[in-house]
Amino acid sequence: xxxxxxxxxxxxxxxxxLARLQEQGLYRTLREVGSAQGPRLTLGNRTVLNFGxxxxxxxxxxxxxxxAAAEAARHWGAGSGASRLVxxxxxxxxxxxxxxxxxxxxEAALTFSSGYTTAVxxxxxxxxxDDIVILDKRAHAxxxxxxxxxxxxxxxxxxxxxxxxxxxxxWAADVRARRVQAGTAPPVILxxxxxxxxxxxxxxxxxxxAGLKDAYDAWLLVDEAHATGLLGPAGAxxxxxxxxxxxxxxxxxxxxxxxxxxxxxxxGSRTLIDYLVNRARSFIFSTAPVPAAAAAAAAALELVRGxxxxxxxxxxxxxxxxxxxxxxxxxxEIPTAIVPxxxxxxxxxMRAAAELLEAGIYVPAIRYPAVARGAARLRITLSxxxxxxxxxxxxxxxxxxxLQPARDxx
Ligand SMILES: *Cc1c(COP(=O)(O)O)cnc(C)c1O
Numbered sequence: 001x002x003x004x005x006x007x008x009x010x011x012x013x014x015x016x017x018l019a020r021l022q023e024q025g026l027y028r029t030l031r032e033v034g035s036a037q038g039p040r041l042t043l044g045n046r047t048v049l050n051f052g053x054x055x056x057x058x059x060x061x062x063x064x065x066x067x068a069a070a071e072a073a074r075h076w077g078a079g080s081g082a083s084r085l086v087x088x089x090x091x092x093x094x095x096x097x098x099x100x101x102x103x104x105x106x107e108a109a110l111t112f113s114s115g116y117t118t119a120v121x122x123x124x125x126x127x128x129x130d131d132i133v134i135l136d137k138r139a140h141a142x143x144x145x146x147x148x149x150x151x152x153x154x155x156x157x158x159x160x161x162x163x164x165x166x167x168x169x170x171w172a173a174d175v176r177a178r179r180v181q182a183g184t185a186p187p188v189i190l191x192x193x194x195x196x197x198x199x200x201x202x203x204x205x206x207x208x209x210a211g212l213k214d215a216y217d218a219w220l221l222v223d224e225a226h227a228t229g230l231l232g233p234a235g236a237x238x239x240x241x242x243x244x245x246x247x248x249x250x251x252x253x254x255x256x257x258x259x260x261x262x263x264x265x266x267x268g269s270r271t272l273i274d275y276l277v278n279r280a281r282s283f284i285f286s287t288a289p290v291p292a293a294a295a296a297a298a299a300a301l302e303l304v305r306g307x308x309x310x311x312x313x314x315x316x317x318x319x320x321x322x323x324x325x326x327x328x329x330x331x332x333e334i335p336t337a338i339v340p341x342x343x344x345x346x347x348x349x350m351r352a353a354a355e356l357l358e359a360g361i362y363v364p365a366i367r368y369p370a371v372a373r374g375a376a377r378l379r380i381t382l383s384x385x386x387x388x389x390x391x392x393x394x395x396x397x398x399x400x401x402x403l404q405p406a407r408d409x410x
Contacts (some may be wrong), residue, residue, distance in 0.1 A: 009041060025346035026367055030192060036061045037260075039385045041362055044338060047151060048357065051380045052364040056230055056337045057312045058385030059260030059300040063208055069261075072295030080288035085277070088288030090328075096298045097366050100265050103236055104251055108273035111166035111297075112282060113289050115225055115251030115254035116142040118264030121282030122143040122221070122250065123192070125275065127152040131188040132172045134165065136204065138197050140369070144152070162208050165191070189218035195238035199379060205285065206239055210247040221378035226338060229258030229304045230313060238266045261297035263289050311382040317393050319382045326395035340366075341398070343379040344406035349376035352403050359397045378403075379400070 021027040041050040059065050072092050082088035093111060100109035112118040122147030127133050133147040134287035137159045147154050155172070157165040172189045175398040181185050192211055193204045206222060213220045224237040232241035237253065239245035250272065255263035264274060276283060286309055320335045327339075343349045349365035356363050356378070367376045382391065 025350060028385065032174065039383060039387070039390055043357075046360070049361045049386075049393060050392075051336065051382065051386075051394055052362050053383065054226070054257040054381060056088040056151060056226075056258045056381065056383050056386075057300075057304065057309070058383050059258065059262070059303060061282045062218075062260065062300070064261055064303065064304070065299045068299035068357070069273050069292040069296040072140065072291040076291035079290055079291075081377070082288065083284065083286060084288045087299055088255060090180075090291050090294075091092050092291045092298065093288060096301070099269055099298055099301050103209060103305060104236070104253075105236070105240070105245060106251065106267040107270040109265055109267045110280075110283065111255070111263050111289060111294065112271045112280075113263055113286055115223075115252075115256065116145075116250055116285065118222065118266060119143050120146040121280035122252065122266055122276060123147055123190075125279035126150075126219070126221075126250070127188055129188050130185065130191060131190065134168050134172065134186045134189065134191045136193040136197075137343060139192060140198055140223060140225070141357065143192050143194075143221075145198070150301070152190070153187075157195075158203070158366055162203055162205065162212065166212055166216075169212060169218060172218070173216050177272065189216065190221060190282045191218050192221045192223075194223045194225065196224070196231070196336045197270055198226055198248035198338065198379075199366060199377070200340055201226075201336040203336065203402075206242050206244040206248070210244050219249045220247070220251060223252045225252070225257055225264075226252040226336065227283065228253040229300075230316070230337060231334065233313070235304045235309050235313060236358035241334070254372035255293070255297040259297050259300040261300060261350050262293045263297060266380070296339065316382060316384040319386050319388070322388060323380075323391050323395060326392070327398065337382050339380045339382065340364065341403060342375055342406050343377055343382060344374055346376040352378055354399050356397055359400075360393055361397055363394075375406075 037053050037055045039050055040047050076090055076092060080088035081091060097109040097111055112121060119142035120401055127150040129151035131152040133152040134155045134157060137156050148186045155168045157168055176186045190233055195204055207348060222239055227238040229235040231238045239248050248266060251267040253265050255261045316336055316337055323339060324331045346367040353363055353365035363380050364377045366379045
């Protein structure tokens, strides 16, 4: 059938596509790390300072968290053996979920293997092709993918722009009114945002968003991946800090950042959780997370909620203000562990990262599609495990390189 010369061989086609990424400065490679997560990393035969991890409180390497993982592996095995609904629902999963619900002050919680699958499974369960999902422009890729995969009509509001959000909500309310008039089922309107934005480190005005949500009878999902363990009373998150958590129907978080383990979770009403157990396909059709991950997260959560968590959050806050001051920037009203240095073109960010690495400091360059084109950056993350000297060294290297932050045009 047809001209065989026109049939693309996989190798040739993919080589062409990769070359194109290379031309655009968007080619990626894996780097092998020869040490556990911590303020220092072993890369090849060098030890470098690590400002790229999301292990914001240093709990991934904490001996008590490690021991909890090891003990769970010894007692419950390396794998869970089956999905949660078959026979993989082990005590460590159940115990972690009840601790998460208590932590976030909700009726119930459900954990997933990753934050990514949490978002995709939850969004697809909540919204379908007759519904409307409204996303912040800078929402994480997993939220975008979940919204797309749900088949719902997707609208994007300008980052943290309440006017734009309201404009879209008005449109959605119109769609709903017309459906009701026509006697068809009204659409669900679901607003989706993050509390601390992963690439910018800024925060969402959750109280105001919740106000709009109420005014337009929408639902609200907030991803607290970068706030859980870090902000709010006992590290419960930004929603708790702003006293908005009771107004958010779907509270999402991850276990792989400040909690030092792996996985994602949803906190909410018992009804929401029962519904997700029945409907979230990434939960149903996936082997339960390994017991070690659940036990490690539970141990980290206990530390986070206790006096030590308080101390770690305070130390992190001090490092962040030290660093912002060294860059000559004002501290944000709600300081977070993520400090972006937006440089613009992908090549600039890549070069800056290479120069810092040369100086013994690892900072990841973040490019499209993780951020908008032309808004490539160094994404610096600080940890309570960094010393003041570590942070001083980073600031000095940045000054020496005379990096010129671009205006963030994304
Ligand atoms: C990291 C991240 C996720 C994904 O979580 P994983 O557990 O890494 O899959 C989801 N949302 C946000 C905002 C994140 O930063």
